[in-house]
Amino acid sequence: MNTIHKIIGTWALPLLVVSGVLLAGCQNGQQIGSSDDAASKVYVAPGEHDEFYGFFSGGYNGQLGIYGLPSGRHLFTVPVFSQAPVNGYGYSEETKAMLNTSHGFVPWGDAHHPELSQTNGETDGRWIFINENNTPRVARIGLDDFKTQEIIEIPNSAGNHASPFVTPNTEYISAATRFSIPMDDKDMQNMDVPIDSYKENFRGTLSFIKVSDKGKMNIDFQILMPGFDYDLSHAGKGPSDGWSFFTSYNSEEANTLLEINASKNDKDFIAAVNWKKAAEYVKQGKGTMMPGEHVRNYIDHEEGGIAKSETIEEVRVLDPRKLDGLVYFLPTPKSPHGVDVDPSGKYIVAGGKLSTVIPVHSFAKMKKAIENEEFEGEVMGVPVLNYDSILYGEVENPGLGPLHTEFDGKGNAYTTAFISSEIVKWDIEKTEVVDRINTYYSPGHLMIPGGDSQKPDGKYLVALNKITKDRYLPTGPEMFHSAQLIDISGEKMKLLLDFPTEGEPHYAQGIAAEKVIENQKRFYKLEDNGHPDAITSEKQARVERDGNEVHIYMTAIRSHFTPDNIEGVKVGDEVYFHITNLEQDWDVPHGFAIKGANNAELLIMPGETLSFKWEPQKEGVFPFYCTDFCSALHQEMQGYVRVSPKGSDVEIAYGTGQ
Amino acid sequence: MSKKNRLWMALASLMLILVYFFPLWGISMEAPQYPEGIGMNITVNDITGKEPHDLGNINGLNHYIGMKAITPDSIPELKIMPYIFAFLIATGLMIALWGSRKWIVVWLGLFVLLAIAGLVDFYIWGYDYGHNLNPNAPIKVPGMTYQPPLIGSKQLLNINATSLPHIGFYVALISMGIASMVWWKEGKTDDGGKSEKTMNNNTRKAA
Numbered sequence: 001m002n003t004i005h006k007i008i009g010t011w012a013l014p015l016l017v018v019s020g021v022l023l024a025g026c027q028n029g030q031q032i033g034s035s036d037d038a039a040s041k042v043y044v045a046p047g048e049h050d051e052f053y054g055f056f057s058g059g060y061n062g063q064l065g066i067y068g069l070p071s072g073r074h075l076f077t078v079p080v081f082s083q084a085p086v087n088g089y090g091y092s093e094e095t096k097a098m099l100n101t102s103h104g105f106v107p108w109g110d111a112h113h114p115e116l117s118q119t120n121g122e123t124d125g126r127w128i129f130i131n132e133n134n135t136p137r138v139a140r141i142g143l144d145d146f147k148t149q150e151i152i153e154i155p156n157s158a159g160n161h162a163s164p165f166v167t168p169n170t171e172y173i174s175a176a177t178r179f180s181i182p183m184d185d186k187d188m189q190n191m192d193v194p195i196d197s198y199k200e201n202f203r204g205t206l207s208f209i210k211v212s213d214k215g216k217m218n219i220d221f222q223i224l225m226p227g228f229d230y231d232l233s234h235a236g237k238g239p240s241d242g243w244s245f246f247t248s249y250n251s252e253e254a255n256t257l258l259e260i261n262a263s264k265n266d267k268d269f270i271a272a273v274n275w276k277k278a279a280e281y282v283k284q285g286k287g288t289m290m291p292g293e294h295v296r297n298y299i300d301h302e303e304g305g306i307a308k309s310e311t312i313e314e315v316r317v318l319d320p321r322k323l324d325g326l327v328y329f330l331p332t333p334k335s336p337h338g339v340d341v342d343p344s345g346k347y348i349v350a351g352g353k354l355s356t357v358i359p360v361h362s363f364a365k366m367k368k369a370i371e372n373e374e375f376e377g378e379v380m381g382v383p384v385l386n387y388d389s390i391l392y393g394e395v396e397n398p399g400l401g402p403l404h405t406e407f408d409g410k411g412n413a414y415t416t417a418f419i420s421s422e423i424v425k426w427d428i429e430k431t432e433v434v435d436r437i438n439t440y441y442s443p444g445h446l447m448i449p450g451g452d453s454q455k456p457d458g459k460y461l462v463a464l465n466k467i468t469k470d471r472y473l474p475t476g477p478e479m480f481h482s483a484q485l486i487d488i489s490g491e492k493m494k495l496l497l498d499f500p501t502e503g504e505p506h507y508a509q510g511i512a513a514e515k516v517i518e519n520q521k522r523f524y525k526l527e528d529n530g531h532p533d534a535i536t537s538e539k540q541a542r543v544e545r546d547g548n549e550v551h552i553y554m555t556a557i558r559s560h561f562t563p564d565n566i567e568g569v570k571v572g573d574e575v576y577f578h579i580t581n582l583e584q585d586w587d588v589p590h591g592f593a594i595k596g597a598n599n600a601e602l603l604i605m606p607g608e609t610l611s612f613k614w615e616p617q618k619e620g621v622f623p624f625y626c627t628d629f630c631s632a633l634h635q636e637m638q639g640y641v642r643v644s645p646k647g648s649d650v651e652i653a654y655g656t657g658q
Numbered sequence: 659m660s661k662k663n664r665l666w667m668a669l670a671s672l673m674l675i676l677v678y679f680f681p682l683w684g685i686s687m688e689a690p691q692y693p694e695g696i697g698m699n700i701t702v703n704d705i706t707g708k709e710p711h712d713l714g715n716i717n718g719l720n721h722y723i724g725m726k727a728i729t730p731d732s733i734p735e736l737k738i739m740p741y742i743f744a745f746l747i748a749t750g751l752m753i754a755l756w757g758s759r760k761w762i763v764v765w766l767g768l769f770v771l772l773a774i775a776g777l778v779d780f781y782i783w784g785y786d787y788g789h790n791l792n793p794n795a796p797i798k799v800p801g802m803t804y805q806p807p808l809i810g811s812k813q814l815l816n817i818n819a820t821s822l823p824h825i826g827f828y829v830a831l832i833s834m835g836i837a838s839m840v841w842w843k844e845g846k847t848d849d850g851g852k853s854e855k856t857m858n859n860n861t862r863k864a865a
Binding site: 557558583584585632633636 | 711714715718722796797
């Protein structure tokens with residue numbers, strides 16, 4: 001208990017000091033740190049567009065929030081790992097399978113890190129990937145229609161946190177286990193063992209997901225690792241291309257009260273993985289195919305738009321004890337969180353969250369130390385490099401609790417300091433702090449569009465804060481998280497805008513709008529609709545009974561459904577509405593809902609077919625209607641289904657306008 | 659007719675080939691909900707949307723006021739027009755070859771008459787679409803009809819419709835202009851075109 005008091009005492013004092021400064025600031029003036037011309041810099045006139053797309057993870061809402069920058073306007077939310085009643089994602093027959101896992105249907109996820117696809121080290125606007133921490137998964141979202149197109153589960157993993165960071169040409173995406181779990185040495189299966197056998201039985205894995213030219217993901221290999229917690233990751237670039245870096249904490253291998261027991265070691269590790277070498281080993285057939293059941297779900301509008309699930313039973317595992325040159329440990333103070341590679345690819349920056357400095361490792365020195373075998377030990381076949389041999393420099397006085405760093409492409413790095421609630425700007429070559437600015441409050445990640453790529457757009461920075469408190473009108477005990485937009489175009493950082501963000505954004509990514517706009521779909525072409533239950537004209541509308549299944553092939557167009565009067569449905573039937581939106585115009589969705597349905601509405605985009613399952617429990621006449629205000633006669637867009645008792649002889653009958 | 663004028667006459671005929679590649683007439687519509695506009699083009703053999711799905715969307719909107727759907731297949735004129743232009747091209751070329759000035763007048767006269775007939779026909783179709791409305795239409799505004807303007811702009815409820823000639827029509831006008839010029843220039847030579855068959859070189863010198 002003494003240790004606990006010591007730790008709390010150590011951090012409580014700076015927290016109090018900082019809060020004091022902030023409160024004083026509030027009393028003195030309304031615009032804390034905000035520059036006078038801030039309003040004009042973030043003002044996007046009515047009808048004008050933002051300069052950047054911002055993709056903000058939704059955290060525990062399992063979604064991806066889309067914001068315009070610099071205005072901070074919330075443009076859209078893409079459902080990814082969570083069912084979304086707003087449009088039926090995860091409820092409709094077409095999208096349900098997207099949430100399948102080896103644990104069955106999982107309706108919720110914890111989404112942390114969005115990551116844009118890259119070409120030649122630059123964001124390219126094709127896809128954005130995002131990880132799920134709880135039931136380890138990675139999703140791919142198409143930036144042509146802003147829909148989740150694929151989700152792959154990560155086997156032999158628990159807490160997929162160091163994910164999904166891309167290599168410079170999106171060859172691979174990283175996925176590392178945050179929580180180590182017991183793994184049988186023979187088949188890597190989770191084991192029923194005492195939890196305090198951690199040191200003996202628990203292992204970690206670093207997974208590399210291969211991405212095809214069309215975006216298809218598959219797990220190419222996993223590297224078996226000591227039982228630490230693997231936290232974050234970034235791929236090398238330029239000279240360090242071919243390597244990936246993963247932070248780890250809990251090198252103490254504690255299994256209880258980690259806040260104390262995993263904070264003991266002076267240094268933990270960054271794992272440097274030579275993924276090009278690993279890929280060569282894989283090509284040579286090295287490593288072992290191990291059981292690793294995982295599910296891959298994908299949806300493709302050109303293939304009918306119905307999600308398909310496949311279960312993959314095995315995964316290739318590389319063991320550093322058997323394969324040389326795969327992984328090296330870079331000792332790094334002190335429970336490092338973020339690991340970030342600067343745009344030149346020469347420096348590896350760690351956010352040692354309990355450290356009083358920001359350590360900067362040199363990739364060139366690391367290579368040299370490997371060559372000269374300047375090792376100070378070995379853990380589970382992984383050589384530990386000598387700290388002094390690899391260190392480029394340490395940034396002094398970087399604020400308290402440094403977490404994450406991004407770059408402006410002009411030689412500067414920006415690091416969030418969680419405890420002192422600030423962003424610190426520092427010169428990479430000189431490893432010297434040059435500016436600092438307060439944030440409100442306690443930033444986790446920060447984001448500069450392209451800030452983790454080789455070509456950052458060093459104009460704006462967004463601080464993604466973990467504490468909101470008094471920043472907006474109060475909404476009771478629970479509130480959105482707060483973000484601040486900071487101008488980094490000049491020497492001094494300037495606070496421009498405060499805006500609330502949905503869920504709990506962890507990381508965000510930004511991209512110049514023009515890279516995304518050109519590929520935008522406005523609607524799905526009816527002639528390309530390959531859905532097996534699609535109908536392309538009202539003449540094809542029909543109702544068919546097959547045992548106790550009733551299939552209603554329905555169309556929606558302003559402002560009616562065909563058919564809109566349906567009889568012959570009976571209690572106990574499984575009724576499927578297959579609804580095709582016949583519109584071929586931008587922004588004319590139709591919705592569908594029926595009284596008492598036990599799922600969500602459907603929101604059907606023009607040219608799309610979605611299916612709605614309904615199991616009527618009672619006899620009577622049940623209205624259905626369009627939920628999206630589609631037209632002047634939207635209120636008239638309704639219909640009825642007559643439900644007769646089980647065994648009734650009411651025949652199937654249907655029509656519109658008779 | 660001089661060789662030069664024969665070439666001009668041949669050009670007047672051949673340029674009508676462009677009519678097969680560019681619309682003759684266009685109707686553009688603006689409404690608050692259509693910031694980028696919506697519209698249709700009338701070509702020599704079809705009515706198409708300015709954007710791929712515009713015609714379908716125009717028909718979708720028109721059903722509220724009870725206007726018949728615009729279906730190009732139901733308009734016989736669109737089947738005849740390609741032959742009319744083919745006829746004008748062929749006969750124009752024959753006149754250029756033959757070199758007869760007086761046939762230019764006949765050709766021109768026919769061309770102008772056909773153009774006027776086309777515009778009258780267009781007006782009649784517009785009148786029919788705009789006036790013969792389904793009595794069960796959801797939107798009925800007393801006294802309101804929806805005939806698009808023959809040429810110019812007109813506000814029809816929330817839609818401002820603008821009807822204007824398109825490239826094909828201007829091509830036809832230029833073709834007429836060139837043919838008229840040939841006829842007029844040939845008129846200035848003193849032999850009145852009587853000896854054009856044998857006197858080409860001399861005529862050119864005289865001209």
